[in-house]
Each structure stands twice: as structure tokens, then as C-alpha cells.
Amino acid sequence: MFSTLQDRLPKELALAGIADIQAANRFIAQAYLPAHNARFARPAALEDSAFVAADPQQLAQILCVEEERVVARDNTVAFARMRLQLPHSPIRHHFVKATVRIRHYPDGTLAIFHGPRRIARYMPDGATIPETALLGKPREPLRRKTEADK
Structure with a gap:
């Protein structure tokens, strides 16, 4: 063009x-x-729409703001004028002086990651979200519909 x-x-x-x-x-x-x-102009090869529904969880991971922090001596992380207490973890006894990543999601919630593992989640006000609240029914992965599905 x-x-x-x-x-x-x-x-x-x-x-x-x-x-x-x-x-x-x-x-x-x-x-x-x-x-x-x-x-x-040429007609479309397929009449179906090429757009697929976006997975909201993947969008949240893409659209979050991620920052690095070093865990303080009292096993807390400072973020947005809050002190986020890290819960007990089966991964390590403590995370003192460890570098962690804080993700601030579009809905206001926060998550702290150590490497690939999420070690804590928080509400926008800094209240801890218990891990049991995070567990739910596993979701099926999104996939495109094929001719057999129609």
C-alpha cells in the first residue's frame, strides 16, 4: 500500500x-x-471470523505492572506505601534479602512471585488472599473450533 x-x-x-x-x-x-x-479487493478465504475470545487470566498476566523488590529483614515487601507480609511457605523458611517480583493486576490485586512461583496474593488494600480462595475448578484451555466441533 x-x-x-x-x-x-x-x-x-x-x-x-x-x-x-x-x-x-x-x-x-x-x-x-x-x-x-x-x-x-478479494473475498475472504473463510467466511468465519478469525477473532477468538481472549482468556481473561492471560490478559491479566499481560496487562499487569511488574516491579522487582528485595524482601526486608522482617519478611515483608514494600509496595505503594504498604508493607506486604509474606506468608509461611513450603518453598523456603523465609525470603529475607531475596529478590521478588510484584505484579499489580488491572483489577487492583497484587501477587508476589519468587522465580516462577507465586508465593502470595493480596487485595488492593494489602489484605492477604488465602491460597484456599485461589483454588477452584480447573479450566479447560481455549482452542479454536474445528469443523468436527460444529
Whole structure:
């Protein structure tokens, strides 16, 4: 499209004797685009939509703000004027001086990760979300519908 629009369109406007923006917009909408689309448009190979539903959990992971912190000597992490107490963990006795990542999700909740493991979750006010509240029914992975599914 760059060569078509950057090279051909100015020549078409000059041939039509167009010198102002309003006339150029009318020419493009009424004459140029219909002729261009008639010449270059092709029907879609498949009638189905190419868009698939986004997984809200994956979107939350993508759209979160992630920051690194070092755990203090009292096993807490400072974030947004709050002190987040790390709970007891089967991974380690404590996380003092460990570098952790804090993820701030679009819904306001927070999560602290040590490496690939989530070690704690918090409400926007800093209250701990118990791990039992995080457990739920496992979800099926999203996949595209095939002809057999229809």
C-alpha cells in the first residue's frame, strides 16, 4: 500500500485538479477508494471470523505492572506505601534479602512471585488472599473450533 498511496494517490489528485483538503477527502471517498477496492479487493478465504475470545487470566498476566523488590529483614515487601507480609511457605523458611517480583493486576490485586512461583496474593488494600480462595475448578484451555466441533 505504501507505494500505491505515496506515489499514485498524489498523481491522481493532481490529474483531477484537486488543490484543497476537503475536495481531496471527497475525491478519495467517492472516486478513488471505490475504484481501488474494486481492483484490489478479494473475498475472504473463510467466511468465519478469525477473532477468538481472549482468556481473561492471560490478559491479566499481560496487562499487569511488574516491579522487582528485595524482601526486608522482617519478611515483608514494600509496595505503594504498604508493607506486604509474606506468608509461611513450603518453598523456603523465609525470603529475607531475596529478590521478588510484584505484579499489580488491572483489577487492583497484587501477587508476589519468587522465580516462577507465586508465593502470595493480596487485595488492593494489602489484605492477604488465602491460597484456599485461589483454588477452584480447573479450566479447560481455549482452542479454536474445528469443523468436527460444529
